[in-house]
Amino acid sequence: MVKELKVSALENGTVIDHIPSENVFQVIKILNLEKFKTHLLIGTNLESKKYGTKGIIKLSNKFFDKEDVNKIALAAPNATLIVIKDFRIIEKNTVRIPDKIEGIVKCFNPNCITNIEQVPTKFEVISKDDLKLHCHYCEKITNKTNIVFI
Amino acid sequence: MKGKSLISINDYSKEEQIKILDLAAEFEKNPVQNILEKYVVATLFFEPSTRTRLSFESAVSRLGGKIIGFSDSSSSSVKKGESLKDTIITVSNYSDLIVMRNPVEGSARYASEVSKVPLINAGDGANQHPTQTLLDLYTIRQTQGNLDNLHVAFVGDLKYGRTVHSLVIALCNYNTTFHLVSPIELKLPSAVKMHIKDKNLTYFQYTDMNDVIPQVDILYMTRIQKERFSDSLEYERVKNLYILNKNMLKGIKENLKILHPMPRVNEISTDVDNTPQAHYFQQALNGVYVRQALICSILGLK
Numbered sequence: 001m002v003k004e005l006k007v008s009a010l011e012n013g014t015v016i017d018h019i020p021s022e023n024v025f026q027v028i029k030i031l032n033l034e035k036f037k038t039h040l041l042i043g044t045n046l047e048s049k050k051y052g053t054k055g056i057i058k059l060s061n062k063f064f065d066k067e068d069v070n071k072i073a074l075a076a077p078n079a080t081l082i083v084i085k086d087f088r089i090i091e092k093n094t095v096r097i098p099d100k101i102e103g104i105v106k107c108f109n110p111n112c113i114t115n116i117e118q119v120p121t122k123f124e125v126i127s128k129d130d131l132k133l134h135c136h137y138c139e140k141i142t143n144k145t146n147i148v149f150i
Numbered sequence: 151m152k153g154k155s156l157i158s159i160n161d162y163s164k165e166e167q168i169k170i171l172d173l174a175a176e177f178e179k180n181p182v183q184n185i186l187e188k189y190v191v192a193t194l195f196f197e198p199s200t201r202t203r204l205s206f207e208s209a210v211s212r213l214g215g216k217i218i219g220f221s222d223s224s225s226s227s228v229k230k231g232e233s234l235k236d237t238i239i240t241v242s243n244y245s246d247l248i249v250m251r252n253p254v255e256g257s258a259r260y261a262s263e264v265s266k267v268p269l270i271n272a273g274d275g276a277n278q279h280p281t282q283t284l285l286d287l288y289t290i291r292q293t294q295g296n297l298d299n300l301h302v303a304f305v306g307d308l309k310y311g312r313t314v315h316s317l318v319i320a321l322c323n324y325n326t327t328f329h330l331v332s333p334i335e336l337k338l339p340s341a342v343k344m345h346i347k348d349k350n351l352t353y354f355q356y357t358d359m360n361d362v363i364p365q366v367d368i369l370y371m372t373r374i375q376k377e378r379f380s381d382s383l384e385y386e387r388v389k390n391l392y393i394l395n396k397n398m399l400k401g402i403k404e405n406l407k408i409l410h411p412m413p414r415v416n417e418i419s420t421d422v423d424n425t426p427q428a429h430y431f432q433q434a435l436n437g438v439y440v441r442q443a444l445i446c447s448i449l450g451l452k
Contacts, residue, residue: 111275113256117234137256138277139158141341 013039013060015082016072021045023075024055030071030104030149036062051078071104073097074131075149097128105133108146112138121150152450155262155269159280159316164323171288173443173452174436181439185451186215192245193219194237195272196228196252201412202272202281205437206249213442218244235264242266247449250274268448276312282411283316285440289433290368293407297321303329303362306372306392306417308338313411314372319345328353329362333388336378359392364401369394369427371410371417395419399427409433 019027024044027033033040039060048054063083064072072079073095083091103120114121114137122136133142151166162170177183191210195203198221207217218241220226228237234257241248242265250261251272258271258278273279291297302321304314308330318328318338322345330338330353337355346353356362363369374392379385393416394408410418410430422428446452 107256109255111253111255113234113254113260116254117260119256119260135256137259138275140255 009087010058010060010084011087012085013058014062014064015059015080015084016057016076017054017080017082018048018051018078019044019055019057019072019076020051020078021053021055024057026075026149027055027057027072027079030075031064031068033057033059038062069095070098070101071149074101074105074147077128077131097125097131099125101125101133104150105142106148106150107135107138107140108142108148109135109138109140112140114138151447153268154448155265155271156280156444156448157258157262157269157271157274158278159283159320161280167284167287167320170284170440170443170447171291173447174284174288174439177439177442178436181442182212184214185446186210186213186449189215189247189449190245191215191217191445192241192248193217193221193272194226194241194248194250194252195219195221196223196250196254198222199251199273201434201437202251202279205434206270206272206441209438209441209445212438213446215445219249234261238265238269247445270444270448273312276310278316279312280316281437281441281444282313283320284444285433285437286313286317286370286409286411287320288440289407289409289429289436292432292436293429294367294405297324299325299327300368301327301329301366302368302370303331303359303366304338304370304372305331305359305362305394307336307374307378308332308372309336310375310378311372311411314338314370315342317370318342322346322349322351326351329356329366330354331356331359331362331392333357333374333384333391335380335384336374357391359394360398363398363406364403367403367405367407369406369408371408371414371430373413373415373417393417393419394422396421396425399425402427 021044041058044055045053079095081093082089101123107114107121113119123133126132126134131144193206210217238261247267248269249272253275255275255277258274262269271278308314376385406427407429408427412434
């Protein structure tokens, strides 16, 4: 109940819940929140019944577009996105890893054209549970252990 | 296939691949024709090559076409720092088809997306070299009469050889039994083996090639490069295990043919060259017919 109150204390904005604790700062970096100008609350290593621990980010007057949600899904595949307007939860979604990923992560292959010329990366997601990204250009697989966000 | 770039072997279906092979057989009978008289083909080789570039240029020349291009990047504006995108857009204004070799992986796919004309990948680093695969399929069919149910041995560097990877994947359409001979360090990657497993085909792995030779229809040799070994002692130990000589061709199948993508260093002794099994120079010649077939199909002329 206490948690609910904290969430609903936002008048307008977004709550990103169920972020893996170790990836909270990654999510902040991906979403470029270092430069965020209004209220931003970060919690990490919080108790979670589902996942043991979790991180949470609350943002005033910030709403995400589709591409941003995709970015979150890669670093925090189980994250919940809660949209709040006038103190009310108006939308609650679990983020989903998309089938195709464009321009969010780097190809791990240093000899890939995307790492040599100014070519935006493009991947087909061939496995979501054990994350595997197939590069549209060099055809190599970038996986969980070598994923780097742009 | 008109207008359809060829970047990876799987860009063309099995049926499309067979159409190219059938057309190549026509060009083998009649390689000098005036089909490309009004066409300009650009050959952009950002790194050196003997067989691939010359066989493309021979293919075009024998069909009466004109060739523009460069044979290494130091003689182009790339040296001044021009991007691949700008080079390709420019050249696609000057030509009807681009043939490109570039050491950067994925460069061919990207180039085909910015080019106004179709593009044939003549090798993009360790990634793909689909025209080699087509000429290998053509050569296997030429020597065996068909592609189905063959026993094919691959010998040497199965880990890094893109030629081997693409050919294994292509042969998975033909109920092939694979015999994979390599040092432990240079085994076929599991990503390629997945294709074999997906089709429920059989493969055997060996470290010694002697037991394999009598069993197979095709012996596909490759070069083992010293720089692939982390331990140079290990290289010294294995390098002589994968050298084929005439004495090893005993108790073999009558139809056995030896292929090699070339260049060879010492993995096939020269005493093999004059045996009836040696087919690697013919294989390199077949590259001309297959490339003639491919170019004419893509330009919509056949």
